[in-house]
Amino acid sequence: MKKYDVVVIGAGPGGYVTAIRCAQLGLSTACVESWINDEGKPALGGTCLNVGCIPSKALLDSSHHFHHIKHQSNDHGITVTGVSMDVNKMVSRKAKIVKTLTQGISGLFKKNKIDWLRGQAKILSNKEVEISPTHETHDEKTVVEANHIIIATGSVPTRIPPASVDDKLIVDSTGALKFNEVPRRLGVIGAGVIGLELGSVWNRLGSEVTVLEALPDFLSLVDRQVAKEAEKSLRGQGLDIRLGAKVTGTGSNNREVTINYDDAEGKQQITVDKLIVAVGRSPNTAGLGADECGLELDQRGFIVVDDHCNTNLENVYAVGDVVRGPMLAHKASEEGVAIAERIAGKPGHMNYETIPWVIYTWPEIAWVGRTEEQLKADGVEYRVGSFPFMATGRAKAMGEASGFVKILGDAKTDRVLGIHIFGPNASELIAEAVVTMEFDGSTEDLARTIHAHPTLSEAMHEAALAVDNRTIHI
Ligand code: FAD
Numbered sequence: 001m002k003k004y005d006v007v008v009i010g011a012g013p014g015g016y017v018t019a020i021r022c023a024q025l026g027l028s029t030a031c032v033e034s035w036i037n038d039e040g041k042p043a044l045g046g047t048c049l050n051v052g053c054i055p056s057k058a059l060l061d062s063s064h065h066f067h068h069i070k071h072q073s074n075d076h077g078i079t080v081t082g083v084s085m086d087v088n089k090m091v092s093r094k095a096k097i098v099k100t101l102t103q104g105i106s107g108l109f110k111k112n113k114i115d116w117l118r119g120q121a122k123i124l125s126n127k128e129v130e131i132s133p134t135h136e137t138h139d140e141k142t143v144v145e146a147n148h149i150i151i152a153t154g155s156v157p158t159r160i161p162p163a164s165v166d167d168k169l170i171v172d173s174t175g176a177l178k179f180n181e182v183p184r185r186l187g188v189i190g191a192g193v194i195g196l197e198l199g200s201v202w203n204r205l206g207s208e209v210t211v212l213e214a215l216p217d218f219l220s221l222v223d224r225q226v227a228k229e230a231e232k233s234l235r236g237q238g239l240d241i242r243l244g245a246k247v248t249g250t251g252s253n254n255r256e257v258t259i260n261y262d263d264a265e266g267k268q269q270i271t272v273d274k275l276i277v278a279v280g281r282s283p284n285t286a287g288l289g290a291d292e293c294g295l296e297l298d299q300r301g302f303i304v305v306d307d308h309c310n311t312n313l314e315n316v317y318a319v320g321d322v323v324r325g326p327m328l329a330h331k332a333s334e335e336g337v338a339i340a341e342r343i344a345g346k347p348g349h350m351n352y353e354t355i356p357w358v359i360y361t362w363p364e365i366a367w368v369g370r371t372e373e374q375l376k377a378d379g380v381e382y383r384v385g386s387f388p389f390m391a392t393g394r395a396k397a398m399g400e401a402s403g404f405v406k407i408l409g410d411a412k413t414d415r416v417l418g419i420h421i422f423g424p425n426a427s428e429l430i431a432e433a434v435v436t437m438e439f440d441g442s443t444e445d446l447a448r449t450i451h452a453h454p455t456l457s458e459a460m461h462e463a464a465l466a467v468d469n470r471t472i473h474i
């Protein structure tokens with residue numbers, strides 16, 4: 001039986017990054033992965049690379065270019081006529097990007113001498129993992145021995161009985177990444193991250209998009225001021241967002257889907273050409289053998305871990321979407337790196353207070369730390385500084401002047417407690433906020449930091465100055 005220092009189960013951003021870090025630290029490492037891609041071939045990269053972060057951003061970028069050329073070129077004096085979108089080309093471009101990146105991980109595995117064990121892993125004990133074939137590459141079960149097992153099996157789309165996915169007219173996020181034409185009417189259940197990102201893609205390309213959200217509040221986890229502005233902006237772009245809408249049933253023929261839902265005004269019905277179900281994701285422990293090996297799961301199916309990602313089994317750890325905390329690729333990777341370093345006898349560290357969030361609508365939404373609402377609930381006294389992009393030269397020059405940066409600082413110590421951005425390139429701007437919080441920086445630190453002119457980051461600088469009422473450009 002082959003023996004490794006570490007066997008990682010799953011090769012998404014949790015698993016593959018963990019495996020690479022383990023190998024870099026001199027640990028003999030194998031990674032078991034069962035994914036079979038659309039070409040019927042085994043693939044690394046997990047949800048993130050195959051059907052998540054990367055393909056969705058590829059479509060967001062393509063649709064953003066299309067929309068921008070159509071609606072904003074004229075402002076720049078550029079006359080463009082006959083603009084059209086070849087959806088199949090856009091989707092193949094996305095597929096090519098996915099292929100390059102997933103193959104890239106295979107190259108990184110080779111470079112780091114990580115054994116990729118193709119198949120479905122089942123944990124037999126805290127020292128043994130069984131691998132069953134999911135592909136023609138081998139047809140017998142094998143068992144490998146491990147001193148440490150790291151589970152990174154990720155998550156799968158949550159299903160709801162009133163809208164069962166048929167992969168034709170009713171799809172989940174994976175299906176919504178490969179429509180071969182722009183649906184004239186698109187329904188989305190769930191105004192969460194996926195609903196808004198993929199709803200934006202197809203809305204920009206011309207779909208009439210209706211988003212049904214069960215909760216009465218829009219983006220309930222997001223800072224209220226940001227959520228309010230984002231809701232206004234997305235509605236302005238044409239997304240028909242219906243809050244407090246509880247879907248009770250769907251019916252489809254071969255052409256369209258009828259959705260029944262209840263809202264404050266009673267029973268409602270809409271008909272669409274395609275329906276995306278995006279109501280959250282659930283931890284994936286199918287086939288892992290949790291019951292048999294005694295691995296503890298919580299009531300919602302997440303693997304129970306402590307603050308350091310240790311499970312209840314000795315030398316078995318779990319990271320990423322399959323454990324508590326935000327379902328984000330960078331959270332999964334950093335948890336894995338911390339474990340790899342601790343296994344190698346180094347001080348692995350994961351700061352859950354400074355995990356950035358980004359929602360890739362346009363303008364983008366990004367934040368780190370606590371919202372005003374959370375600070376109030378925690379009884380923390382704070383000061384606020386905010387600054388609109390409208391008052392920065394670069395945003396004006398770009399023609400992208402909506403949104404703002406908002407900084408929350410501790411009223412006594414001035415330490416930054418949260419930064420919230422709604423605006424152009426918020427996904428990149430948030431990095432400065434994360435670094436500031438990681439170094440326990442204050443709003444004064446940001447205010448004294450020299451920001452290049454003209455850049456969008458000047459809005460961050462001015463928001464920090466605003467905490468003390470000393471903005472320059474307002
Ligand atoms: P996964 O990426 O889900 O990987 C788990 C892997 O384990 C899979 O490859 C699976 O095949 C494998 N596996 C499972 N069970 C077994 C088994 N028993 N044996 C062998 N292999 C197994 N996050 C962001 O941070 N930014 C984004 O922009 C973003 N966009 C997203 C867009 C979409 C449409 C979706 C669906 C998700 C998005 N996410 C994004 C979330 C992100 O994809 C996840 O948080 C991330 O992939 C979690 O990583 P993971 O390694 O925990 O799990």
Ligand code: NAD
Pocket residue numbers: 160189190191192193194195197212213214215245246247278279280281326327328357358359360
């Ligand atoms: P989500 O939790 O962000 O949103 C789901 C939404 O569906 C919620 O607003 C919820 O209230 C609503 N909902 C639930 N049941 C419903 C019902 N029956 N009817 C109507 N609405 C209902 O989940 P998601 O959008 O599916 O995304 C899953 C996870 O994937 C996210 O939590 C996020 O962590 C990750 N993700 C991240 C990014 C990013 O980082 N940019 C992008 C996509 C996905």
